[in-house]
Amino acid sequence: MSKDNQILEEFAQSDYKYGFESNIEQESAPKGLNEDTVRFISAKKEEPEWLLEWRLKAYRHWLTLKEPTWHNVSFPDIDYQDIIYYAAPKQKVRPKSLDEVDPELLDTFKRLGISLDEQKRLSGVAVDAVFDSVSVATTFKDKLAKLGIIFCSFSEAVREHPELIRKYIGSVVPAGDNYFAALNSAVFSDGSFCYIPKGVRCPMELSTYFRINAANSGQFERTLIVAEEGSYVSYLEGCTAPMRDENQLHAAVVELYAAKDAEIKYSTVQNWYPGNKEGKGGIYNFVTKRGICAGDHAKISWTQVETGSAITWKYPSCILKGDHSIGEFYSVAVTNNRQQADTGTKMIHIGKNTRSRIVSKGVSGGFSQNSYRGLVKVMKRAEGARNFSQCDSLLMGDQCGAHTFPYIESDNSSAHIEHEATTSKIGEDQIFYCLQRGIDEEDAVALIVNGYCKEVLNQLPMEFAVEAQKLLALTLEGSVG
């Protein structure tokens, strides 16, 4: 057996480092989904009537939809009646500061390496932490408030800024957009809301950590970011989940709205529990992420590093409506063992001289399947639209699969669309070269993979890039016996 096969075989043995469970008292909805579940959630969140109606409408629409089957992933049927749709850490009063937060919860964050107070002091990152379904604490709020920036949990936004939520919710991803988006719209529990007023440049990276804790619970969070004219925001999202034998469902919705001259940079490091070596357990990650460049010269940039989940199904997309608007998608997707990823993007060119850029790097090892699926669509009036796509796949071992499904639809003959794709194997020669310089195999693989993903990692904000690099190394840790 060749050496890189062996490496990969053992790469399969690296353990999930975030697989602890927190003993926090949970307050849950009964298992199963019906109109009462939707009402229960809405009541728990003390929501206005219009939002309950919006949820119910989504639920009724969901009932008419069928789970999609076009993706290149397979999994046993999900029993939607066997899921707990709402689980909140039991807490009598809403925490006003970190001191009031359950210490066990804070400990969980510490074990995740994202101690809130540390982050507060050291990195200047404002963190909105979503633990299961309720936002735990939002830091830096005061500082942001002075600039008119709103950054809070979705529930709080519903209470404090209902007019904004009502205006923008479902404006980019309609409630009935697709099966999982409709499900989310019916039962979403919390999430983050961010509003950047006209002309304001958000002075810090805004960050949310998602973590699924309760057994059998699905996490359905919603993120809504609105960037008004000429504003700028960079938003980070990180995810982990404890180890469990059962599969857990995660169906999130993220909506980005960029007005004229606004820019939104959205970065994700996703490290949900991928299941064990045989593919038991792990998160089903069915996420709808979409942004709209509503005004001229707006820009939306998605960067994602996906290393976790048993199944990843997500296509962060851009609707380029404003003239001269720009959409970008930078992605690293690493799959190992029995993981399956079907991920990519959609770039919809509507405005004139709109530009999009897609850089996708897939790394597959073990028995995993890694697919890139992308659509570049140029509408009739998108005079002078340009797209550049690059999709690279790196295979480690010979039991895994890499697939590319690029779709291109152009209704305007002035469009320029370029697509490049490569597939390569991590070379024994490369590994031997490293070994000969005294670098051990584990570090050699990490070095090579990091190098391969560099173009994407470079897009991440500094503190996140370091974390992502460590995560890649960690995912590859234990690859040598």
Next chain:
Amino acid sequence: MIKITDLHARVEEKEILKGINLEVKAGEVHAIMGPNGSGKSTLASVLAGREEFEVTGGSVQYMGQDLLDMAPEERAREGIFLAFQYPVEIPGVSTTNFLKTAVNQIRLHKGQDSLDAVSFLKMMKEKMKLVDIDQSLLSRSLNEGFSGGEKKRNEIFQMAMLEPTLAILDETDSGLDIDALRIVANGVNALRSEDNATIVVTHYQRLLDYIIPDFVHVLYNGQIVKSGTKELAMELEEKGYDWIKETVDVTA
């Protein structure tokens, strides 16, 4: 320093090394010459620990240890350096970053502290002069888009950084023009000392005009068939490898 005794090795089913005997002492430079396919590069690879070559017999003692028992990275950390004939490209990894990882892993092995960025850069600056290599080259992805000469210079630069005890240069002269050859040779000469040794594997004599060997061995058909001093290389240059082939094949 290294003693090779009756070394046999094969790749897949083909036996390539058929009983190599060679001893190299500290301070010496040995040249190994031979026609194409004689087993020169195989010998270099086996010493470095490349796995596709299976050692089927013999032994190699290196600094009092059984070399064949050591993993490739262990050999490297114990001071064996191979300058590759075809250095590989590693996209997205700069030479600087690559070498920093290597230097620090070797230091760790020796029980030394990691070098901080400042000391590392200082060390790089010193060694860069030896092979006349440009800083900008070292910031680029390792060997990616490098010319043949740049790759070889980079190999010698790495050698300078890692300060090996035994350096093995595998056809380092191939593909080099005369200026590059001189630069590379100057680098190698500058690194020569009483404490280290060099094995130069080459097809042509011309490299030996610049790196003067103490001993020259001719490898043919998996065995060392003739050993001598640098005059042997001159003789080979003059008479060609057919001369060796004839001598060996006649006596055989």
